[in-house]
Amino acid sequence: MSDLPVIVIGAGPQGLAPAAHLLERDIEPIVLERGDAAGAAVSEWGHVRLFSAWDELVDSASRRLLERVGHRVPVSGYPKGQAWVRDYLAPLAAALGDRVRVGVEVTSVSRLGRDKVVDSGRADQPFVVRAVDRDGRELRMLARSVLDATGTWSQPGPAGADGTPALGERAAADRIEYRIPVDVDELAGEHVAVVGAGHSAVHAVLRLAELAERAPGTRVTWLLRRGSAEGALGGGEADALPQRAALGTRTRRAIERGTVEVVTGFRTDEIRRSGDGVTLVGDDGRDVGPVARVFALTGFRPDLSILSEVRVAIDPALDAVAGLAAEIDPNVHSCGTVAATGAGELAQPEPGLFIIGAKSYGRAPTFLALTGYEQVRSVVAELAGDHEAAARNELVLPETGVCGGGGADFGGSSCCAVPEPVQIGRPVAVIGA
Structure with missing residues (x-):
């Protein structure tokens, strides 16, 4: 041969x-x-x-x-x-x-x-x-x-927390994107949700936060399965990849300013049509919405x-x-x-x-x-x-x-200590909790 x-x-x-x-x-x-x-x-x-x-x-x-x-x-x-x-x-x-x-x-x-x-x-x-x-x-x-x-x-991952599409996810496909957004201006004044804790999700959150800063009325909600956003925001000064460290730092500031609302411990179980948007329902009964667009960036x-x-x-x-x-x-x-x-x-x-x-x-x-x-x-x-x-x-x-994401998601072992659950940013009103 x-x-x-x-x-x-x-x-x-x-x-x-x-x-x-x-x-x-x-x-x-x-x-x-x-x-x-x-x-x-x-x-x-x-x-x-x-x-x-x-x-x-x-x-x-x-x-x-x-x-x-x-x-x-x-x-x-x-x-x-x-x-x-x-x-x-x-x-x-x-x-x-x-x-x-x-x-x-x-x-x-x-x-x-x-x-x-x-x-x-x-x-x-x-x-x-x-x-x-x-x-x-x-x-x-x-x-x-x-x-x-x-x-x-x-093959992007679904919004559903158990690795398969959430109930209603396929039916709501016109409201869900699985890539980092290119042009977000069309979402000005809308409520937008990001699902995921990796670098793609952080990048999307920051891009949408910048839109919210220049377009009042825009709401950005970040849904995390883990108990804290800390692991998703990077290693700060310990990170030898400066661009990644800067991305996490800028996103942290957007959260602290209240531009981004963070919902932790939220595992999407269902996505329901809700007027002109969709509502995401967690496996614990909490819901977030309606939102005009969901960015599912789960790997x-x-x-x-x-x-x-x-x-x-x-x-x-x-x-x-x-x-x-x-x-x-x-x-x-x-x-x-x-x-x-x-x-x-x-x-x-x-x-x-x-x-x-x-x-x-x-x-x-x-x-x-x-x-x-x-x-x-x-x-x-x-x-x-x-x-x-x-x-x-x-x-x-x-x-x-x-740290990697999997261990921190469920409180398991990781290369760093698992962060304690903390509230970052403004509290989020939850309907039907």
Whole structure:
């Protein structure tokens, strides 16, 4: 199979990077991207500024490739997603040329002539990657190895607190958004709710708080499952990612000014139509509303359906690659305390198949670009037979000073002490408590 390419699924940061590493090792890559351009998912949140600086957002082999074609990537500052695409991902895809194929959606990965049940001769057969192009034509490609870097962006979590859509959530879909808002001006004078405690939720709360400051009558309610907003607001001076620390600080000030109302311990059980808006009902009977718009920002989860005919080991709690789950568990780790993971931890029961990037972390929110680039370096070294390089740890992460979310949500163990429930901001009137 040495004459066959390595197929990488997804042309995001962790999809383009392996192509650059593979070329340095004289292995031909093909990158398949279902969007219309490389970095399509990043472009959808292009208005959001990253917490990581430029020097933490560029893969080493990718930088070398870009330098060879005369493109210089910025070396300082904190770009927005659109700048990351414009100044790095798009030029990198251009440098890779026709090895990057856009408008191609992968539908399945399997072994040639073997379904998942068959043992005999399995590892000796090439992978078969089936896809559909933008014209609806079915494609069938053979590969020596497959790297799944499709991320988690396509599957946001629901507003419902038990991991499934709340009662009425699907029926109220026209009032619910699952992405950080781009243009909030249309919500001026309205009551808006944000559900979630991660960085996306904090970013949305701040964006809406800024609208409330300039548009009197706008109300912003932040619904948290945990007992306090403290963990969601970041590590302050202990956070080595200054942009994230600044985001938390600005949001804290908005809460203290009364611009944002915080409701803690609220686990959404039902979303009811209420006039021109919706009312959110908690599992304890409390309700908040009516609100004109709900931003449900409760995290993302991987789509594993394309891997249904290959053998994969997935952690039952995180939907992460089983071999690294203990190292990234958000009940224990922040993104600054996760250990380096490479080919050894990412290896699957299906030889030659690797899930990399954010998708390898499943539902864990502790992923950083640097983490993914180290995975890529190690996995490509393993594919090239350089086992010493594959086993080597070259990752250095900034200490975040921020706990993961899962433990604090339910009072369980975490990398930091679980904060005591406190009232932050003005009390919220609760109807029918």
